[in-house]
Amino acid sequence: MSEFQSPERLEKIKSLANSILQYVEECEQGTQTVDPKSRQQHRNISDVCRELQSYAAPPRHWVIGVACSYTQSMALSLIVEMGLQKHVSNTKVPTRLEDLVSRTNYSREIIKTALRQCIEYQIFEEPAPERYRHNENSRTLLDDDYAAWVHFRYFNIRILELQVSHTKSYEIYASVDEGMLAGAYLSRSIATNGYQLAEDPGKRAFGMAFGTSRSLYEYYDKEDRDRGLRFGKGMAASTETAIYGDLPVDLISSFEKLKKNATVVDVGGGRGQNSIRLAKQFRDMKFVVQDRYNDSDTAEWSRLPDGLRDRVKWQVHDFCTPQPVEGADVYLVSQVLMDHPPSVCHEILTHIVEAMAPGRSILLISDCISPTGDEGNMALTTNTLNLHMFAILGRAFWTKKEWQEMFTSVSPLLKIQKLEMLDGRAIFELIKEA
Numbered sequence: 001m002s003e004f005q006s007p008e009r010l011e012k013i014k015s016l017a018n019s020i021l022q023y024v025e026e027c028e029q030g031t032q033t034v035d036p037k038s039r040q041q042h043r044n045i046s047d048v049c050r051e052l053q054s055y056a057a058p059p060r061h062w063v064i065g066v067a068c069s070y071t072q073s074m075a076l077s078l079i080v081e082m083g084l085q086k087h088v089s090n091t092k093v094p095t096r097l098e099d100l101v102s103r104t105n106y107s108r109e110i111i112k113t114a115l116r117q118c119i120e121y122q123i124f125e126e127p128a129p130e131r132y133r134h135n136e137n138s139r140t141l142l143d144d145d146y147a148a149w150v151h152f153r154y155f156n157i158r159i160l161e162l163q164v165s166h167t168k169s170y171e172i173y174a175s176v177d178e179g180m181l182a183g184a185y186l187s188r189s190i191a192t193n194g195y196q197l198a199e200d201p202g203k204r205a206f207g208m209a210f211g212t213s214r215s216l217y218e219y220y221d222k223e224d225r226d227r228g229l230r231f232g233k234g235m236a237a238s239t240e241t242a243i244y245g246d247l248p249v250d251l252i253s254s255f256e257k258l259k260k261n262a263t264v265v266d267v268g269g270g271r272g273q274n275s276i277r278l279a280k281q282f283r284d285m286k287f288v289v290q291d292r293y294n295d296s297d298t299a300e301w302s303r304l305p306d307g308l309r310d311r312v313k314w315q316v317h318d319f320c321t322p323q324p325v326e327g328a329d330v331y332l333v334s335q336v337l338m339d340h341p342p343s344v345c346h347e348i349l350t351h352i353v354e355a356m357a358p359g360r361s362i363l364l365i366s367d368c369i370s371p372t373g374d375e376g377n378m379a380l381t382t383n384t385l386n387l388h389m390f391a392i393l394g395r396a397f398w399t400k401k402e403w404q405e406m407f408t409s410v411s412p413l414l415k416i417q418k419l420e421m422l423d424g425r426a427i428f429e430l431i432k433e434a
């Protein structure tokens, strides 16, 4: 018996392996019910695989391996930064390393090492030495919005190509990307703030990393429009995936029970990803996508299919000012409150509640919740998002009690009609009592 594999550990490995086999059998027999609301079984099995991986490694290897997991982000960021996904074959015939080098003129060592690291995590495949092709995972990077999302979360150094007469020179300007860079500063940020999340944007991990005293959205608006646009694209992709789409509002809230031509105001709606999805489903409803920073509404609008153009409109609106659309049927606030300190959330909600028609307008909040006690646990993906929010926005997800206190402080007339929670995601349906 190997020195670290005690009988207890081996027993654990056996039982985890059995649950994997049972999952495979159920899938083969079609007895696995894929619940669109939770995708719980798939998530369970990936938790089991992670646990199994931990038992397969000696403890000292496992912990240092977890500590080095940032190198996977490094590799992926290199791929996206160099745009390698666009050069690797998407057919059975792989691309040779030499061809990748000659097509891009980038370092052979970097290309090879970044691809190798990703391949170890099943992103791309290498059917023969130094021959690469896409697989199901790496193909996701061919979607521009999705690649923008990956880019937002990981490290990047942007190279600005300057055309100076006939010579090309490169200026590397100090821009490194949000998720990974801010994350690297988190321990330093809390250490200088008595081990608490910093309220002052300049002292948050993001502020320290980017040398700014502005909060994330102000920074995007005033200092870095390109990165702001990329964030918007990333958000659009994030709501389309299983990770953040596990609890879509339309599955939980009864849009069916609304009147056919109801108006939905999508507050802080970004590129309108939620409204567009809903407009496709509810063909008579109208949508107003409000965002302070989305000034590309004309571009968004022109991209809409014909049937949606007369029903989805954009409006530049700062949600910290009075709500211009009064008495709408639904005010949707999706992934907005999680970004702001309590005082700003109070202000955002107050403006909406003032515009709501008593007894009729619905306030629909899709956000995250920190489960306590018998409410369960956060899924790894939501916990990961919470850590990311610590670094980027200096915010932690609220408990149910904190949410309730916020609603009561905004207005005693605001009442929760429905609350759905899943793995740390939450959807609140509220009305303003008459």
Ligand SMILES: C[S@@+](CC[C@H](N)C(=O)[O-])C[C@H]1O[C@@H](n2cnc3c(N)ncnc32)[C@H](O)[C@@H]1O
Binding pocket: 217, 235, 236, 239, 267, 268, 269, 270, 271, 273, 274, 290, 291, 292, 293, 294, 317, 318, 319, 320, 333, 334, 335, 336, 339
């Ligand atoms: C995390 S995104 C959520 C986007 C969308 N609701 C979703 O669920 O995908 C937050 C959005 O709030 C917008 N935002 C930030 N500050 C704002 C403000 N003061 N007024 C209006 N929108 C704002 C951002 O531009 C961004 O589009």
